[in-house]
Structures are given as structure tokens and as C-alpha cells.
Amino acid sequence: MSKEISDTAELARWITQSATASDDGESLLKNYSLALVAAGIPVWRLGVSMPALDPTASSFSLIWTSDEGVVLSQTPHGEENEVAFRQSPIQSLLEKSEVFGRWRLDALGVGDPFPVLHEFKSAGGTDYVLYLVAFTPGTALRGVAISFVTREPTGFSASQMAALADLIPALGLAMCKLAFSHTLRHTLGTYLGxxxxxxxxxxxxxxxxxxxxxxxxxxxxxxxxxxxxxxxxxxxxxxxxxxxxxxxxxxxxxxxxxxxxxxxxxxxxxxxxxxxxxxxxxxxxxxxxxxxxxxxxxxxxxxxxxxxxxxxxxxxxxxxxxxxxxxxxxxxxxxxxxxxxxxxxxxxxxxxxxxxxxxxxxxxxxxxxxxxxxxxxxxxxxxxxxxxxxxxxxxxxxxxxxxxxxx
Missing domain, CATH: 3.30.70.1230 (Nucleotide cyclase, GGDEF domain)
Known part of the structure; x- marks a missing residue:
């Protein structure tokens, strides 16, 4: 996207239109992140993580940072990665049946849980916001975790938090479509070639x-x-x-x-x-x-x-x-x-x-x-x-x- 997004409704429409027209999740996440920054929301890192229906991976993630752009990664099956997930903010919300969490990274203590949050703090992060969006039940693709991190000293403001919350339904729907589209293609490839x-x-x-x-x-x-x-x-x-x-x-x-x-x-x-x-x-x-x-x-x-x-x-x-x-x-x-x-x-x-x-x-x-x-x-x-x-x-x-x- 080349022009600034002046309101969340316009950006939500763009998200749904882009996801409908393409399966390119990396481009969608990159342009969405840049649009947030252009709109005055100081996002340093935006992460999207979903379970995978894949014989070699338990989940995959799309991570955008202002430093490196978009990186796609997969988490292999295995006990070590399962332990890491059990120590994550995502698992914490799931255990409490909650769909939103926020942690001030600059206030984390040495004994606070969630090692990944300490990593964000060490990289200069000050505020971490996490949303969980559930998909239709009945498959291993249970939903998507969407997280935002800022380096702004004061964290996300109230108006910025409201804007992010307004955009979560559209972004969650887009990720649901992309997840099922890629899963269908990869699953057919796995079983049929x-x-x-x-x-x-x-x-x-x-x-x-x-x-x-x-x-x-x-x-x-x-x-x-x-x-x-x-x-x-x-x-x-x-x-x-x-x-x-x-x-x-x-x-x-x-x-x-x-x-x-x-x-x-x-x-x-x-x-x-x-x-x-x-x-x-x-x-x-x-x-x-x-x-x-x-x-x-x-x-x-x-x-x-x-x-x-x-x-x-x-x-x-x-x-x-x-x-x-x-x-x-x-x-x-x-x-x-x-x-x-x-x-x-x-x-x-x-x-x-x-x-x-x-x-x-x-x-x-x-x-x-x-x-x-x-x-x-x-x-x-x-x-x-x-x-x-x-x-x-x-x-x-x-x-x-x-x-x-x-x-």
C-alpha cells in the first residue's frame, strides 16, 4: 500500500480485499504493518502464529519487524518446542480461556514467567499485546495468535490500543482464510503428491x-x-x-x-x-x-x-x-x-x-x-x-x- 490509512475501517476493508484476492500472507503482513506505522501506531514487531496441519511442523509463524521485514518460520514437532510453548503467553491465555493479554515489558522482573517476553525486552521492547482469534472448531487449525510489540517508551496509547482492537476481526479472518488455503494445498500435496x-x-x-x-x-x-x-x-x-x-x-x-x-x-x-x-x-x-x-x-x-x-x-x-x-x-x-x-x-x-x-x-x-x-x-x-x-x-x-x- 502506498498511501496512508486514515481510519481503521479503510484498513479493515483493504485487509479483507487483499486476503480474498491473494494467498500471499507475507506481502499482506508487510503492507499491513507498514500501514499501521504510517497511521501513527508505533509497531516494532507484529507476529502471527498458527497451528499447522503438517507432518513436519506443529506451527508456523509470520513475523514482521521494522528491522528485518517479514520472516516465515516453522516450529518442528518435538518435546523441546512443546515445552517452550507451555511457557508462552499464548498457552497462558488458553489455560485461562482468555483472548487478550497485555504485558509491560519494561516492568518485567527477573522472576517473571514467559522467556520470550524477556527476549523482547532485551531487544528494546516496552509493551507487548496479544490477541487470540478462534477458528471454526473441528480441525487442528484452532485459531491464530496475533501479537504487537512497540519500543515506544510509553507503550501503546489508549487510542492506539482501540485501533488495534478494531482491526483484529479483519486480520483474524484474513489469517483464517490464508491458513485453510495453505493447509488444503499442503495436505493434498502430502497425501497425493x-x-x-x-x-x-x-x-x-x-x-x-x-x-x-x-x-x-x-x-x-x-x-x-x-x-x-x-x-x-x-x-x-x-x-x-x-x-x-x-x-x-x-x-x-x-x-x-x-x-x-x-x-x-x-x-x-x-x-x-x-x-x-x-x-x-x-x-x-x-x-x-x-x-x-x-x-x-x-x-x-x-x-x-x-x-x-x-x-x-x-x-x-x-x-x-x-x-x-x-x-x-x-x-x-x-x-x-x-x-x-x-x-x-x-x-x-x-x-x-x-x-x-x-x-x-x-x-x-x-x-x-x-x-x-x-x-x-x-x-x-x-x-x-x-x-x-x-x-x-x-x-x-x-x-x-x-x-x-x-x-
């Missing part, structure tokens, strides 16, 4: 709605997992499974692939091929490099697990190429956004041969013909449902091969 989540948010939500694509298919399976699960504590087994998924999945995501579905002790990932007529295929080669990196990461994990006297699990990986339908399948009210087709079935049948052929990576003939790497032929195999046998390949000496035509 980033690209697939974007398709769903874009309106592709009807059963049978999809499109035909060419893709490199990567299928994984942990060898010996079923036997391990039968004889070990289930809770421990789940933790081990997550470790292997993390090790194997990270290189795939880093190479541009997307995990579409976890299936017991394995998963299905795809690398969409944008130009199937071009050889060699860059997307297939990315999938091959991801498979090599994934197996290496899993082996490193196994070394660490053996050092802790824990069971190790080898990963089998299959690479295939083909045409698939990418879209929704399921019931009217319960859908799965995935890939369906003959190529997926073929990849699954090849994967079942990894143990019999004693190969941790098997590559179909259709995939091998699209790569410029020299691969080792394993032989011809018969796959259920296919009239003719198919050649399968693997990596020479188990390593990433040099670039060379396989034709």
Missing part, C-alpha cells in the same frame, strides 16, 4: 476423469518385509518401514518423480514423459538415475541399521515405460488419483521376478530402448497376460552405466 494435488485443486475430482499420458514407471518393494513383520513388534516395524520409504523416496522426488501410491511395503511412482517421440528420453534417464540413487540410499540405511543390530531390508526396483491413464478411479465419494493401465500391470509382474532372478533393479525392454546407457541383458521372461516373452535388463555390475546406445 504435489503435482497430483494441483490437479485435484484445479477441479479434476470426478470419477473417470483423467487423461492418457506416457510415463516412466518406477515400482519398489522391500524384499523380506512380510517375514520381518510377522516376527517383530508392529510399532517397530512401521518405524523401520518409514525409514526405508524416506531413504528410497527422497531421490525419486529430487529427480522429478512423484510417488502416487504406497502399497504395503512398496510404492508406485511416475515420471511423466512430455515428449515420448524423442530418444534418448530425458525423463526415463532421470528415473534410472533416481533408481540408482534410491538403492544406494537404502544400502546406506541398512549399514546404519546393522551397526545398531537391527534388521536390514533390501529394496527391489522395477523401471518400465508405457502409456497410462492418469486420473480418478474409485467410488462416487471415495476416489484415488493414480495411474491405471497395462503398463502398470506389467511393471508389477516384472517386480515379482526380482527375487527369482536375484536382481535388485530390473528394467523392461521398452524402458531400456529409451536410454542411452549400456545395460546388461538378464534374459527373456514370460509375464502373465502377455502373449510374447519380454527381455529384461539390469545395471552392469550393479552400478550406473556409462552413456551408450542399447540398440
Amino acid at each position: 504435489a503435482a497430483t494435488g494441483t490437479h485435484v485443486l484445479g477441479g479434476q475430482i470426478r470419477r473417470g476423469e483423467g487423461r492418457t499420458i506416457w510415463a516412466a514407471i518406477l515400482l519398489t518393494d522391500l524384499r523380506g518385509f512380510t517375514a520381518l513383520a510377522d516376527r517383530q513388534d508392529p510399532t517397530e516395524v512401521v518405524g523401520w518401514l518409514d525409514e526405508h520409504f524416506e531413504a528410497v523416496g527422497e531421490p525419486i522426488a529430487a529427480s522429478g518423480g512423484e510417488i502416487l501410491k504406497f502399497m504395503g511395503d512398496g510404492f508406485l511412482a511416475v515420471f511423466p514423459v512430455s515428449a515420448p517421440e524423442i530418444h534418448p528420453c530425458i525423463d526415463c534417464e532421470s528415473a534410472l538415475q533416481a533408481a540408482v540413487a534410491a538403492r544406494a540410499a537404502n544400502r546406506r540405511l541398512n549399514e546404519m541399521r546393522r551397526a545398531r543390530h537391527l534388521p536390514a531390508l533390501e529394496v527391489d526396483i522395477v523401471l518400465h515405460f508405457g502409456e497410462v491413464v492418469y486420473g480418478n478411479v474409485g467410488t462416487d465419494r471415495r476416489l484415488d488419483f493414480t495411474v491405471i493401465g497395462r503398463a502398470v500391470n506389467e511393471a508389477s509382474r516384472i517386480e515379482k521376478l526380482c527375487g527369482d532372478l536375484d536382481r535388485s533393479i530390473l528394467i523392461s525392454d521398452s524402458f531400456a530402448n529409451r536410454c542411452r546407457y549400456a545395460l546388461d541383458a538378464v534374459g527373456s521372461v514370460s509375464l502373465r497376460g502377455l502373449e510374447h516373452s519380454q527381455r529384461v535388463w539390469t545395471l552392469p555390475d550393479g552400478n550406473m552405466p556409462l552413456a551408450h546406445s542399447t540398440a
Whole structure:
């Protein structure tokens, strides 16, 4: 905003309009803070903190200061951060079922609670004001904490406090909208994958709605997992499974692939091929490099697990190429956004041969013909449902091969 805000009603309208038109919370908070200062309210620090519905973070915060501008931060899950929250002014208000608190920082004593307030005091703060705004119940996004700190020697005046209070409903509503918008996007990305989540948010939500694509298919399976699960504590087994998924999945995501579905002790990932007529295929080669990196990461994990006297699990990986339908399948009210087709079935049948052929990576003939790497032929195999046998390949000496035509 370039012009000064002369009254709170005008600023409240601007807040709601900006939040409706955009999901850019950082710009909104920056411009709102600057507008407060321009209107004569001596805000040095403005903080917005909300719980997060995220597997890696318990909350996130947007903090504006006149010194540094806006900084976005996340608080990871963990006991240490939970202890810090229990010692915060926010928790104090929640325990008392109150929605407003004010502390004069220049009057804090050494024995006063809330370590964060002493940090603000050390930075020159004199007055701290906190508002809690509750969201609609029923989700982990319970509400937002909005705090203001000034360095003004006399603190916030009565008229300034009234102006801040008048603006809290509009700012709280804006933060509610932003929180649910970001949570929807990130949650869909967590459960469906980033690209697939974007398709769903874009309106592709009807059963049978999809499109035909060419893709490199990567299928994984942990060898010996079923036997391990039968004889070990289930809770421990789940933790081990997550470790292997993390090790194997990270290189795939880093190479541009997307995990579409976890299936017991394995998963299905795809690398969409944008130009199937071009050889060699860059997307297939990315999938091959991801498979090599994934197996290496899993082996490193196994070394660490053996050092802790824990069971190790080898990963089998299959690479295939083909045409698939990418879209929704399921019931009217319960859908799965995935890939369906003959190529997926073929990849699954090849994967079942990894143990019999004693190969941790098997590559179909259709995939091998699209790569410029020299691969080792394993032989011809018969796959259920296919009239003719198919050649399968693997990596020479188990390593990433040099670039060379396989034709």
C-alpha cells in the first residue's frame, strides 16, 4: 500500500480485499504493518502464529519487524518446542480461556514467567499485546495468535490500543482464510503428491476423469518385509518401514518423480514423459538415475541399521515405460488419483521376478530402448497376460552405466 490509512475501517476493508484476492500472507503482513506505522501506531514487531496441519511442523509463524521485514518460520514437532510453548503467553491465555493479554515489558522482573517476553525486552521492547482469534472448531487449525510489540517508551496509547482492537476481526479472518488455503494445498500435496494435488485443486475430482499420458514407471518393494513383520513388534516395524520409504523416496522426488501410491511395503511412482517421440528420453534417464540413487540410499540405511543390530531390508526396483491413464478411479465419494493401465500391470509382474532372478533393479525392454546407457541383458521372461516373452535388463555390475546406445 502506498498511501496512508486514515481510519481503521479503510484498513479493515483493504485487509479483507487483499486476503480474498491473494494467498500471499507475507506481502499482506508487510503492507499491513507498514500501514499501521504510517497511521501513527508505533509497531516494532507484529507476529502471527498458527497451528499447522503438517507432518513436519506443529506451527508456523509470520513475523514482521521494522528491522528485518517479514520472516516465515516453522516450529518442528518435538518435546523441546512443546515445552517452550507451555511457557508462552499464548498457552497462558488458553489455560485461562482468555483472548487478550497485555504485558509491560519494561516492568518485567527477573522472576517473571514467559522467556520470550524477556527476549523482547532485551531487544528494546516496552509493551507487548496479544490477541487470540478462534477458528471454526473441528480441525487442528484452532485459531491464530496475533501479537504487537512497540519500543515506544510509553507503550501503546489508549487510542492506539482501540485501533488495534478494531482491526483484529479483519486480520483474524484474513489469517483464517490464508491458513485453510495453505493447509488444503499442503495436505493434498502430502497425501497425493504435489503435482497430483494441483490437479485435484484445479477441479479434476470426478470419477473417470483423467487423461492418457506416457510415463516412466518406477515400482519398489522391500524384499523380506512380510517375514520381518510377522516376527517383530508392529510399532517397530512401521518405524523401520518409514525409514526405508524416506531413504528410497527422497531421490525419486529430487529427480522429478512423484510417488502416487504406497502399497504395503512398496510404492508406485511416475515420471511423466512430455515428449515420448524423442530418444534418448530425458525423463526415463532421470528415473534410472533416481533408481540408482534410491538403492544406494537404502544400502546406506541398512549399514546404519546393522551397526545398531537391527534388521536390514533390501529394496527391489522395477523401471518400465508405457502409456497410462492418469486420473480418478474409485467410488462416487471415495476416489484415488493414480495411474491405471497395462503398463502398470506389467511393471508389477516384472517386480515379482526380482527375487527369482536375484536382481535388485530390473528394467523392461521398452524402458531400456529409451536410454542411452549400456545395460546388461538378464534374459527373456514370460509375464502373465502377455502373449510374447519380454527381455529384461539390469545395471552392469550393479552400478550406473556409462552413456551408450542399447540398440
